[in-house]
Amino acid sequence: MEYDRRSLFARALGHTKELRTTEDEALALQRACEARLREVEAMEPLSGLELAPLLTEHKLSRRAFIAWTSAMTAALMLPPLLRPQVAKAATLLNRIPVIWIEGQDCAGNSEAFIRSSGPTVEELLFQTISLEFHETLMAAAGIQAEQRKQQAAQMYKGSYILVIEGGIPLGENGGYCTIGASGQTFVDEVRELSGGAALVLAAGACAFYGGIPASNPNPTDAVGVSSVVSGKPLINIPACPMNPVNFVGTLIHYVLTGSAPALDSLGRPIWAFGNLIHNNCERRAHFDAGEYVQHWGDAGAQNNFCLYKMGCKGPFTYNNCSIVRYNEGTNWPIGVGHGCIGCSQPQFWDTLAYERPMTNASIHAPGLAGWGVESSVDEFGLGLLAVVGVGIVAHAIASAAAGHRARQTEPPAAEVGAASTEDHQDTGGEE
Amino acid sequence: MSKKELELRPGTGPTADDQPVVQVVRVPRMTATWRAIHWFQALAVVVCFITGLYIANPYYSPNPTRIDAATYFMAWNRAIHFYGALVLDVSMFLIAYLYVFSTKHRDITDLRPSPENLTEFKEALLNFVTFNRRKRLDTSKRDPFLAVLFLIFHLIMLTQLLTGFQLYVASYSANISAVGSWWPWLLHFVTDWTLTVFGGNVGVRETHLVTAWIIIAWAVFHIYYEIWRSIMWKEGDIVISFGGYKYVKRSGTKHV
Ligand code: HEM
Ligand code: SF4
Ligand code: SF4
Numbered sequence: 001m002e003y004d005r006r007s008l009f010a011r012a013l014g015h016t017k018e019l020r021t022t023e024d025e026a027l028a029l030q031r032a033c034e035a036r037l038r039e040v041e042a043m044e045p046l047s048g049l050e051l052a053p054l055l056t057e058h059k060l061s062r063r064a065f066i067a068w069t070s071a072m073t074a075a076l077m078l079p080p081l082l083r084p085q086v087a088k089a090a091t092l093l094n095r096i097p098v099i100w101i102e103g104q105d106c107a108g109n110s111e112a113f114i115r116s117s118g119p120t121v122e123e124l125l126f127q128t129i130s131l132e133f134h135e136t137l138m139a140a141a142g143i144q145a146e147q148r149k150q151q152a153a154q155m156y157k158g159s160y161i162l163v164i165e166g167g168i169p170l171g172e173n174g175g176y177c178t179i180g181a182s183g184q185t186f187v188d189e190v191r192e193l194s195g196g197a198a199l200v201l202a203a204g205a206c207a208f209y210g211g212i213p214a215s216n217p218n219p220t221d222a223v224g225v226s227s228v229v230s231g232k233p234l235i236n237i238p239a240c241p242m243n244p245v246n247f248v249g250t251l252i253h254y255v256l257t258g259s260a261p262a263l264d265s266l267g268r269p270i271w272a273f274g275n276l277i278h279n280n281c282e283r284r285a286h287f288d289a290g291e292y293v294q295h296w297g298d299a300g301a302q303n304n305f306c307l308y309k310m311g312c313k314g315p316f317t318y319n320n321c322s323i324v325r326y327n328e329g330t331n332w333p334i335g336v337g338h339g340c341i342g343c344s345q346p347q348f349w350d351t352l353a354y355e356r357p358m359t360n361a362s363i364h365a366p367g368l369a370g371w372g373v374e375s376s377v378d379e380f381g382l383g384l385l386a387v388v389g390v391g392i393v394a395h396a397i398a399s400a401a402a403g404h405r406a407r408q409t410e411p412p413a414a415e416v417g418a419a420s421t422e423d424h425q426d427t428g429g430e431e
Numbered sequence: 432m433s434k435k436e437l438e439l440r441p442g443t444g445p446t447a448d449d450q451p452v453v454q455v456v457r458v459p460r461m462t463a464t465w466r467a468i469h470w471f472q473a474l475a476v477v478v479c480f481i482t483g484l485y486i487a488n489p490y491y492s493p494n495p496t497r498i499d500a501a502t503y504f505m506a507w508n509r510a511i512h513f514y515g516a517l518v519l520d521v522s523m524f525l526i527a528y529l530y531v532f533s534t535k536h537r538d539i540t541d542l543r544p545s546p547e548n549l550t551e552f553k554e555a556l557l558n559f560v561t562f563n564r565r566k567r568l569d570t571s572k573r574d575p576f577l578a579v580l581f582l583i584f585h586l587i588m589l590t591q592l593l594t595g596f597q598l599y600v601a602s603y604s605a606n607i608s609a610v611g612s613w614w615p616w617l618l619h620f621v622t623d624w625t626l627t628v629f630g631g632n633v634g635v636r637e638t639h640l641v642t643a644w645i646i647i648a649w650a651v652f653h654i655y656y657e658i659w660r661s662i663m664w665k666e667g668d669i670v671i672s673f674g675g676y677k678y679v680k681r682s683g684t685k686h687v
Contacts, residue, residue, distance in 0.1 A: 265623065279604045290492050290504025309489060315602070316632050351633040358633070359487040359640060377487075377637060381644030388648045392655045395562070399663060402562035 026079040033085045033256045040255055043095040046130030051091045054127065058119045068121040075324055076249050076261075077271045089255040090121075093129050093248075096255065097156040098163060099149065099193060100134040100203075103177050103186035104213040104222055105166025107136050109204040112241040112326075120328050122244040129251070132160065135179075146180045153196050161254070162197035164190060164225050167206040167213040171221035187228060194229045199254060201235050202226070202267075203247060205343050208238035215349035226267060233260045236267040238319075240343035245324045246272040266346065268318065277314035277340050280322040283307065301337060311355035312339025319344040457676040458571045462535060468522050469672050475518040476646060482512035483643050516595055523592055526585060541578035548575040559656075563663040570664050571679040580656075584649055587642060594629065594639040597622040601632055 021029075055065055069087040073080060100110070113126045114137075131137065132152035133145075140148050152160065166186075169176035174185030194200050202225040205211035213222040226234060237246050250269055253261045261269040278284065286292070287306040294300055294309060306312070314322070317340050325332040334340055342352030354361050359377050461469070484490070485508040493502045530538045541548065554568040555576030568574060600606075600618035608614045629638045660668040667678045 265626070274606075275604050276602065279602070288503055288506040290489055290502060290508075292489060292492055294492070316636070345633070346631055347633075351631075357488045358636060359484075377640045377644070380641060381647070384644050384648045385651065388651050392652065395559075396655070396659070399562040399659060402564050403663065 021079050026081045029079070030082055030085060033082065033089075036256060036258050037085060037088050037092065039258075040089075040092045040095050045094045046097055046132075047094045047128055049094055049128045051094070051124065051128050054124045055121075058124060060119070060121065060124070065121060071324075071329075072245070072249060072252065075245060075271065075320065076253060085256060086252060089252045090125060090248075092255050093125055093251055095130070096251065097130045097132050097152065097160040099132050099152055099156075099160050099197075100163040100165065101179070101186075101189060101193060102135055103164070103166035103168050103179075103190070103206075104220065105204065105206050105211075107165070108241040109165045109247075110134070110136050113244050113247075120244070122248050125248050125251075126244070132156065143181045146182060149180075149193075153193055157196040159198050160196065161199045161201060161251070162193050163201045163203050164194075164207045165203045167210040167220075167222035167224065168228050169213065169220035169222045170227075171219070176220035176222075190225065190228050194232050197232060199235065199260065200225065200229055200232050201237060201247070201250065203237055204242045205238050205240040205348065208236045208266075208344075209346040211240065212349055214347070234267055235260050235263065235269060237272070238268060238344040239321070240348075243272075243319075243321060243324060243326060246320070264318070268344070272320050273318040273344065275318065275320060275323075277317045277319055277322045277334070280320075281306075281314050281334055282322070283334060304337075307334060307337070307339035309357060310339050311341075311357060313342035313345075313348075313352040313358075314340040316352060316358075317342040317345050317348075451682060453680055453682050455678050456681050458679050459675060460573060460671045460677050461675045463675065464525075464529070466672060466675055468525060471518050472522050473650075475515040475522075476650065478515040479512055479519065480643055480647055482508040482515065483640075486512060487640060513599070516592075516599075519588065520592055523585070523588055536573065538578050538581065541573060541575045542582060552576050552579065559659075570660075570666060571677065580653070584646075584653070587645055587649060591639065591642045591646060593622050593625055594635045594642065597625045597632075597635045598639060 055062075065087070066083075069083050069090065070080070072090075073083045073086045076086070078086065102110075113123050133149045135145065138145060138148070166177075168174075168187050168190055170187060174187035177186040178184060179186055179189050202208055206213060206222070207225050209224040209226075210218070210222040211224075213220060214224075224236075226236065235250055237250060239246070246269070249272065250261065253269070253271075261271055264270050264273055266273075278287070281287075283304060283306045286304070287308055291303075291305045292300055292309040293305045293307050296310070308315070312334065314334065321332045322334065325335065339355065341354075342348040345352055361376060486505070489505060489508075491504065493504065551568055552575040554565075555574045557565050558568060559576075596618050600615050600622065603615050606612060606615040606619070625635050625638075626632065629635045657669050657672075660666075661670075666680070671677050
């Protein structure tokens with residue numbers, strides 16, 4: 001596993017222990033990225049859409065675009081020197097064929113791109129991407145749509161990026177979710193299309209670990225992409241919804257380097273998921289000060305105190321929404337006064353999404369999950385202490401009674417002293 | 432303590448003048464090192480438990496209408512918890528060393544499943560469950576039953592230590608630490624398996640919490656058992672942890 005924060009460097013230059021990039025390293029990286037960009041530029045633009053005219057058309061100034069590229073460069077944890085390369089990569093996204101399929105989902109990850117107040121740079125980029133297939137967005141339907149998918153998969157075999165949105169039900173042989181006119185099961189579609197993909201992206205919480213459909217009791221036996229796809233580079237971009245910045249950033253990283261970014265043990269890009277929400281939260285000072293919202297709307301809430309006691313799971317959750325926020329950096333859940341529900345963590349709905357601290361949650365005691373022992377940890381603990389206490393009292397009473405009886409019947413200590421004094425000599429002395 | 436102290440009758444062989452007597456002898460049971468470990472651990476466990484419960488669910492807060500971060504309750508609780516944990520970590524290393532390399536008393540000797548140890552274990556257990564009615568063991572010695580009780584404790588502590596370190600390394604931003612990247616790397620290397628075993632960082636946290644209660648439950652039992660032994664055996668077991676000795680009655684003979 002790779003723990004270097006500068007994911008890109010770890011790949012391009014090998015693992016370095018120094019946390020600060022030297023100028024030489026940055027320059028070497030820049031040269032490597034430029035070479036890769038020249039390769040991509042030589043490729044055919046597929047979507048027929050270029051970013052520059054789109055930006056002008058939607059009155060997004062050059063300044064706004066530069067601001068965006070700077071933010072993206074920083075988000076990707078690249079040295080500022082590489083900003084022009086990031087800008088270039090953004091304009092080259094139209095060279096990459098993308099097939100986007102949906103299973104058990106709410107299309108929320110697609111919506112996250114297209115439902116902003118004004119077109120954002122991310123949204124325009126989403127337009128320039130050569131989206132060969134996307135059920136929700138394309139005009140074609142039924143058999144036509146399916147043919148389009150087959151064509152795209154044939155034409156770009158081995159080079160397309162497969163984006164999977166939604167959980168994959170395995171129950172009833174995958175029959176809980178069938179796609180299109182032919183009624184192919186989603187799990188088959190995932191297997192088939194991932195076979196020809198260069199890279200698989202699991203978009204959102206449901207594609208990550210099954211998400212909401214997989215929450216207890218998981219009636220359709222839903223799983224995430226990693227349980228179905230193997231032998232392909234897979235990048236998980238969880239959250240509910242996935243942040244468009246993280247999706248576009250991952251694509252830009254791919255265009256820049258031709259490879260997946262460094263991933264954490266759950267397959268998430270470290271540049272986006274390397275930090276706890278809690279560590280970059282604007283309310284963190286209140287956490288350390290012991291200043292908590294105790295009830296919705298109380299004096300603490302009015303003063304933006306920490307939401308830990310209202311069940312904030314920022315201390316468990318790896319994501320960058322505390323930094324990049326949502327909707328063009330407008331705000332994010334904790335910013336508007338609700339705790340994090342851990343949407344970028346596995347099984348978040350069952351294990352993190354409740355409005356009280358974990359110790360007060362009715363959760364399964366570890367290892368007993370299947371047995372239905374359900375109690376909060378403190379109840380469990382107090383129960384355990386009570387059991388020990390009752391046992392002790394019972395034992396003490398019985399001992400007292402036994403001693404009493406012994407005194408009445410036989411002379412005490414009849415069996416004591418069986419051992420010889422020599423035995424004791426191996427037990428003592430200083431170290 | 433010298434061997435002589437154990438000897439009831441420093442004379443030569445028994446003679447006609449010998450008289451049966453009952454004498455109290457001091458039996459060394461805990462070295463100064465073990466006693467120090469014992470009390471450091473007891474203190475650290477209590478400190479960790481109290482501060483840990485605060486971390487889990489902060490049960491006091493400054494007045495919310497007065498904005499003033501001077502108190503830093505959570506920061507202090509976390510810091511003190513970590514200092515307590517540090518004491519426990521170091522003492523666990525020491526214990527691990529003494530288990531195997533102590534020159535005087537090695538726990539692994541008591542834990543060897545030899546026939547004598549098994550019998551003694553059984554007898555100590557029977558002694559406890561028959562409320563001291565059956566007593567066929569040499570109570571002056573450190574018996575295998577006690578050794579097993581402590582082994583259980585040390586394994587519970589190890590779980591707490593490893594899950595605690597996993598929680599600790601999780602709080603590093605992008606694995607940057609003040610002492611260098613080797614430290615988070617080492618913690619990941621040693622404790623990442625707990626994520627798999629206990630079910631992700633949520634499971635690790637739950638395990639840490641549940642184990643905290645198990646440690647306290649064990650401690651309650653431990654205190655009871657020591658008091659019980661002291662009362663039932665009348666050999667001052669409870670003072671072992673203070674003075675290092677227990678006081679055993681020996682019947683022998685005395686040369687007059
Ligand atoms: C052995 C070394 C130990 C280490 C390294 C350790 C470390 C930690 C860490 C890192 C946390 C999380 C704090 C945070 O997220 O801010 C924590 C929480 C906690 N610890 Fe420990 N700890 C240790 C021992 C103990 C002991 C001995 C007890 C009690 C007997 C204990 C009880 C708790 C409790 C109750 C919590 C709160 C759990 C929660 O997050 O809800 N810990 N500990
Ligand atoms: S609001 Fe949540 S993430 Fe922010 S400091 Fe409090 S507990 Fe941490
Ligand atoms: S704050 Fe937490 S729950 Fe909300 S979007 Fe971010 S990771 Fe998801």
